[in-house]
Amino acid sequence: MGVIVFGSLPAGVKQIVYKMQLHLASKHELVGMEIEKDTGTATYRELNINSDAPYLSQSMLMMSAYPEDNKWEEIFSAVDAAVVIGNKKAKEKWETHLAGRSSVRSLFVPVSIYNDMEGSDSSLGYDTAVNSIVDNILRVKDTINSLKYDKPRLFGFSIDGSPSTKMLKDISIAGDGHYFTQAASEEEILSLRERIENSFTEWNTSSVIVYSKASANEAQEKVVDQLNVDFKYTEIDEALCMGTNPTSADRIIANGLAVEILSWVQNEQETGQVAVRTDGITFLNK
Secondary structure (H helix, E strand, C coil), X not given: CEEEEECCCCCCHHXXXXXXXXXXXXXXXXXXXXXXXXXXXXXXXXXXCCCCCCCCCCCCCCCECCCCCCCHHHHHCCCCEEEEEECHHHHHHHHHHHHCCCCCEEEEEEECCCCCCCCCCCCECHHHHHHHHHHHHHHHHHHHHCCCCCCCEEXXXXXXXXXXXXXXXXXXXXXXXXXXXXXXXXXXXXXXXXHHHHHCCCCCCEEEEEEEHHHHHHHHHHCHHHCCCEEEEEEECHHHHHCCCCCHHHHHHHHHHXXXXXXXXXXCCCCEEEEEECCEEEEEEC
């Protein structure tokens, strides 16, 4: 039984791998699969329970590079069945190169810090990412609120990758700030500028705005440059979004995913995928 991680490695993945070790290692040869980025070489190593701190330690599996398009079947032929853990891009590659083209049974398990997985209402890693970003925002707000400047201060948070509008909105609400998206109309941008201006008072002389790294220039030109503010910004990369340890909400999702994986293995189900729905975790055909 092989297990591999592509594209995204949020903290909750180690909980899934530990559950697989705990329940499968005695009956199956559980193999961790990793593909080197530079050489494309696949390595296989047995996963045994050998950690005294399985929930707070580092994951035993590292994120793999994608195989060349014509190498998927060859690499996965070394195992009888495989659990493929990954993000939106990983799902697309799994569907194209493995799910319908290989004799190896496989199960795709969605994880995404951006909650952008088609067919799922939520995703492992999203709550931890939002929580990590908001913690950073609140620390900055505590710092800038303790200082006074001639102009109101606006602090920007540029989120790496592909944060959805929902993610930006959730971060702004939790961080008591504002958000900008490339899809915003002129009317919405005008309303955003007015809300930022109106948020400044004698007692509140600072605010924050979040946006994707891809829209940073637009946010600067259409919002920041039109305001009489002192502006500074910071970039938040994907590594920070992963968080050190998963939140309780992500731990619950991780446990649900692990249960569905174990059921798939024990019942020897055909190739398929897991979806995270509001009413629970469910198995879907490929």
